[in-house]
Amino acid sequence: MNSVEDLLKGYRRFRKGTYAKQAALYRELGEGQNPRIMLIACADSRAEPSDIFNAAPGQLFVVRNVANLVPPYQPDDSLHGVSAALEYAVNVLKIDHLVIMGHGGCGGIAASLEGEGNPEIGEFVTPWVRLLEKARERVVASGSVNPQFALELEGIETSINNLMTFPFVKRAVDAGDLEIHGAWFAIKHGELHWRNHQTGRFEVIEP
Amino acid sequence: MNSVEDLLKGYRRFRKGTYAKQAALYRELGEGQNPRIMLIACADSRAEPSDIFNAAPGQLFVVRNVANLVPPYQPDDSLHGVSAALEYAVNVLKIDHLVIMGHGGCGGIAASLEGEGNPEIGEFVTPWVRLLEKARERVVASGSVNPQFALELEGIETSINNLMTFPFVKRAVDAGDLEIHGAWFAIKHGELHWRNHQTGRFEVIEP
Amino acid sequence: MNSVEDLLKGYRRFRKGTYAKQAALYRELGEGQNPRIMLIACADSRAEPSDIFNAAPGQLFVVRNVANLVPPYQPDDSLHGVSAALEYAVNVLKIDHLVIMGHGGCGGIAASLEGEGNPEIGEFVTPWVRLLEKARERVVASGSVNPQFALELEGIETSINNLMTFPFVKRAVDAGDLEIHGAWFAIKHGELHWRNHQTGRFEVIEP
Amino acid sequence: MNSVEDLLKGYRRFRKGTYAKQAALYRELGEGQNPRIMLIACADSRAEPSDIFNAAPGQLFVVRNVANLVPPYQPDDSLHGVSAALEYAVNVLKIDHLVIMGHGGCGGIAASLEGEGNPEIGEFVTPWVRLLEKARERVVASGSVNPQFALELEGIETSINNLMTFPFVKRAVDAGDLEIHGAWFAIKHGELHWRNHQTGRFEVIEP
Numbered sequence: 016m017n018s019v020e021d022l023l024k025g026y027r028r029f030r031k032g033t034y035a036k037q038a039a040l041y042r043e044l045g046e047g048q049n050p051r052i053m054l055i056a057c058a059d060s061r062a063e064p065s066d067i068f069n070a071a072p073g074q075l076f077v078v079r080n081v082a083n084l085v086p087p088y089q090p091d092d093s094l095h096g097v098s099a100a101l102e103y104a105v106n107v108l109k110i111d112h113l114v115i116m117g118h119g120g121c122g123g124i125a126a127s128l129e130g131e132g133n134p135e136i137g138e139f140v141t142p143w144v145r146l147l148e149k150a151r152e153r154v155v156a157s158g159s160v161n162p163q164f165a166l167e168l169e170g171i172e173t174s175i176n177n178l179m180t181f182p183f184v185k186r187a188v189d190a191g192d193l194e195i196h197g198a199w200f201a202i203k204h205g206e207l208h209w210r211n212h213q214t215g216r217f218e219v220i221e222p
Numbered sequence: 223m224n225s226v227e228d229l230l231k232g233y234r235r236f237r238k239g240t241y242a243k244q245a246a247l248y249r250e251l252g253e254g255q256n257p258r259i260m261l262i263a264c265a266d267s268r269a270e271p272s273d274i275f276n277a278a279p280g281q282l283f284v285v286r287n288v289a290n291l292v293p294p295y296q297p298d299d300s301l302h303g304v305s306a307a308l309e310y311a312v313n314v315l316k317i318d319h320l321v322i323m324g325h326g327g328c329g330g331i332a333a334s335l336e337g338e339g340n341p342e343i344g345e346f347v348t349p350w351v352r353l354l355e356k357a358r359e360r361v362v363a364s365g366s367v368n369p370q371f372a373l374e375l376e377g378i379e380t381s382i383n384n385l386m387t388f389p390f391v392k393r394a395v396d397a398g399d400l401e402i403h404g405a406w407f408a409i410k411h412g413e414l415h416w417r418n419h420q421t422g423r424f425e426v427i428e429p
Numbered sequence: 430m431n432s433v434e435d436l437l438k439g440y441r442r443f444r445k446g447t448y449a450k451q452a453a454l455y456r457e458l459g460e461g462q463n464p465r466i467m468l469i470a471c472a473d474s475r476a477e478p479s480d481i482f483n484a485a486p487g488q489l490f491v492v493r494n495v496a497n498l499v500p501p502y503q504p505d506d507s508l509h510g511v512s513a514a515l516e517y518a519v520n521v522l523k524i525d526h527l528v529i530m531g532h533g534g535c536g537g538i539a540a541s542l543e544g545e546g547n548p549e550i551g552e553f554v555t556p557w558v559r560l561l562e563k564a565r566e567r568v569v570a571s572g573s574v575n576p577q578f579a580l581e582l583e584g585i586e587t588s589i590n591n592l593m594t595f596p597f598v599k600r601a602v603d604a605g606d607l608e609i610h611g612a613w614f615a616i617k618h619g620e621l622h623w624r625n626h627q628t629g630r631f632e633v634i635e636p
Numbered sequence: 637m638n639s640v641e642d643l644l645k646g647y648r649r650f651r652k653g654t655y656a657k658q659a660a661l662y663r664e665l666g667e668g669q670n671p672r673i674m675l676i677a678c679a680d681s682r683a684e685p686s687d688i689f690n691a692a693p694g695q696l697f698v699v700r701n702v703a704n705l706v707p708p709y710q711p712d713d714s715l716h717g718v719s720a721a722l723e724y725a726v727n728v729l730k731i732d733h734l735v736i737m738g739h740g741g742c743g744g745i746a747a748s749l750e751g752e753g754n755p756e757i758g759e760f761v762t763p764w765v766r767l768l769e770k771a772r773e774r775v776v777a778s779g780s781v782n783p784q785f786a787l788e789l790e791g792i793e794t795s796i797n798n799l800m801t802f803p804f805v806k807r808a809v810d811a812g813d814l815e816i817h818g819a820w821f822a823i824k825h826g827e828l829h830w831r832n833h834q835t836g837r838f839e840v841i842e843p
Contacts, residue, residue: 022319044410052224067232069232080306093349099346102345136314139306139308411620421579423579430695439689511717537720556714
């Protein structure tokens with residue numbers, strides 16, 4: 016897919032294919048959405064949540080940004096895109112599950128490990144991945160043999176911890192109305208790993 | 223899809239279905255991504271870009287937030303999620319096309335029109351959709367018979383204008399290396415409207 | 430409906446149905462008409478103004494021609510059908526609103542895009558749709574992905590501009606006695622789009 | 637119906653009523669029109685062909701102008717709206733029946749009888765109804781007790797004769813591919829009169 020023509024061709028395939036089968040569902044969704052699950056995933060072109068979970072339209076409320084990060088709660092008047100989506104999902108849609116999904120070979124994670132000083136991404140990516148600073152230090156200190164992989168998982172822990180700093184998230188979790196999950200997708204093998212609530216370990220899901 | 227079990231079932235359908243057909247592609251994508259197109263879309267569960275454009279893994283670099291908004295260029299050290307994704311897409315991936323995609327019945331647009339004072343979304347959504355303030359004023363002043371729809375389109379104009387305030391975006395556009403597009407998806411009829419560069423009008427795409 | 434018999438059967442359905450309910454209204458209308466709204470629509474069999482606006486007898490003064498076109502003001506002694514209807518509606522009926530209504534899949538618009546040289550329609554349709562020549566050039570120059578749709582809208586702009594070349598129309602508009610509107614009807618989805626005075630954009634009307 | 641709001645309310649009634657029943661028909665008509673019957677009627681708000689014949693969308697190709705007039709064949713490059721619609725209906729749609737429908741209390745007929753010199757309609761209506769000049773002279777000469785009614789019928793004769801001056805119309809009629817009819821509608825009583833091919837007399841249709 017390289018051009019507008021390709022996008023429009025893709026749209027026509029969608030119309031002849033999926034849409035033709037789901038026209039009634041789309042008509043119904045025209046009335047409103049009621050997803051039960053929110054996904055915070057990476058913008059990476061290779062880890063598409065609705066593909067990986069074979070989700071139908073209307074099922075996943077999806078935020079995507081560099082390295083699937085959630086900043087901590089910071090109630091001021093400035094712009095907080097992820098926080099706005101969180102607020103909408105938890106307070107308006109009242110979602111039941113929130114999944115932070117990372118993936119292998121994440122460029123944002125690589126940028127964090129690479130450290131600062133890269134002019135190509137110095138203005139915005141560098142400050143953005145500072146959200147991973149403490150996690151990065153832990154990974155480096157741990158002498159991991161695969162810091163990229165280790166930080167991809169540590170980053171998910173960081174976002175989960177940041178999530179809990181939002182009063183409305185904590186309230187929903189404490190009330191048993193919201194469950195928070197972690198997942199990691201191995202692109203090369205299309206392998207899904209799911210975070211164990213108790214141990215915090217990521218376990219391979221049998222296909 | 224209401225539970226973790228549903229998500230894992232979905233993953234298993236993916237493995238038996240799409241993935242089985244795309245295993246070789248995923249193996250190759252394990253080496254790295256090279257999407258030519260970036261999409262900035264809404265988190266809404268009903269307007270899934272990779273579905274609508276029938277995109278394969280690796281083809282679309284996708285940011286999703288409330289109301290598919292792009293803030294203006296603001297180079298300080300604070301967190302700018304969309305700007306970080308933009309910087310990565312334009313400077314690192316060197317994408318050729320950037321599409322802002324809105325959709326019908328957008329909750330963020332409705333929140334902007336509803337105005338301030340809703341406690342459920344007052345902490346983050348309200349400040350976030352202030353990005354639409356000028357567009358909202360234009361729409362209201364225009365006496366539109368369908369302000370929701372009008373602001374969905376005006377919001378795309380706003381994001382396109384904000385995009386051009388990023389020096390690295392403007393540079394790429396001026397150099398002919400990057401094209402910026404607008405699209406709007408009508409959920410009920412699964413109908414795609416595409417923005418005409420010259421007229422700024424959105425035109426229905428024949429399915 | 431294929432025959433005179435079908436037409437007469439339809440007339441009898443009208444007598445037993447609508448007319449039976451509206452006999453008193455028809456009796457009153459026998460004394461004279463006083464519509465407040467004029468519609469200039471296409472002759473196309475699929476876009477019937479009184480159906481689309483669920484209008485009662487006496488409510489819409491309707492001109493219908495190929496591609497709902499209004500020629501510019503040309504005061505000579507030759508025949509000007511649309512101009513005559515305009516003059517009657519504005520000067521005699523003193524209508525308050527004038528709506529130019531286009532629609533999807535318009536054959537006259539297609540004829541304009543197809544260009545000249547089609548013998549089937551070369552004697553009258555071809556010269557008639559030359560009224561769209563400048564609009565057609567704009568659409569072609571704009572590189573529209575959907576020139577048919579784009580020209581359907583541009584044609585409405587053209588007719589609105591031509592309307593304003595009639596001194597008696599301009600006078601009524603300037604005096605605030607007459608409002609001019611644009612509308613477009615999507616046959617397939619029965620969807621009405623209404624032109625926004627300020628932006629010139631067509632906005633979907635929520636059913 | 638006095639305002640845009642009324643029109644939009646009417647559209648919403650249409651959506652909830654007729655359209656809801658005819659959605660499938662409209663969807664099908666989205667592919668193209670194939671009416672078998674063309675109607676040339678008056679712009680008068682009280683004589684709505686699709687009402688009077690209880691026609692469904694797609695059944696009638698309708699031209700409406702002041703006094704339902706057809707000019708004679710005049711093949712030059714200037715604008716001929718009725719001729720363009722005729723050419724399209726006969727050569728492209730290949731309609732089987734063409735009905736000229738007049739009605740009682742026609743303002744265009746009254747304008748013809750009133751004669752010239754009325755400034756309100758002097759620029760366009762007066763030249764337009766000169767198409768009726770010979771018919772008017774016949775009516776006046778006949779000493780009719782009801783010249784308005786007499787000219788409404790004579791005007792239909794005139795249009796039928798003018799129709800036959802179009803080579804493509806005459807050809808279709810001679811080939812037995814096209815039948816031409818005359819009808820007249822009495823608004824006050826909702827009464828349809830149909831022209832007898834042989835006698836040229838108009839006969840009341842039993843409801």
